[in-house]
Amino acid sequence: AQSVTQLGSHVSVSEGALVLLRCNYSSSVPPYLFWYVQYPNQGLQLLLKYTSAATLVKGINGFEAEFKKSETSFHLTKPSAHMSDAAEYFCAVSDQTGANNLFFGTGTRLTVIP
């Protein structure tokens, strides 16, 4: 079975500082991994995804994530936080049989301090 753990339900960073949102997964088979962002009062937007190609994945808005099999991690990073990055971020995993088997983490709320 697949599952995702997001460490830290709330993360605060200063504007211009590094953003690091943690995600660890559990999967009995090679996973597909996703990061979604949810801005206030909006739906989910795909940031990036890992589907067994390059382990370093670049997404929209300057975000990237690295798949580390040995650590079962898929942490999300951005070198310099912007005020517009304030949102809820969800990590999700599927088992490569299709996007229908998608399991979400509990989310991390990112606050950017001016």
Place this chain on the structure above:
Amino acid sequence: SAVISQKPSRDICQRGTSLTIQCQVDSQVTMMFWYRQQPGQSLTLIATANQGSEATYESGFVIDKFPISRPNLTFSTLTVSNMSPEDSSIYLCSVEGLGETQYFGPGTRLLVL
């Protein structure tokens, strides 16, 4: 990626009533999904809706409470029946797009009084 719209975007309902949420996609898709996001929580899959067949419900969700229709490849509805305050949530539909990825609609924010 697909463009997905939902109606209504938000609603306030009285307990005991029902609300039907519509999800429209701008392209034909095989699989559509309905999720619930309770306040301050993550997403929970309610059911998978395939055109021409009964929806497949996840554990803890039943058809009598959440009937789903999927009349064609671009449209689905989710009804929240006999609502109680515990049904206050965001309801999101999503579709399976290219590259084994789900794309989400903007959500319907439901408050039950």
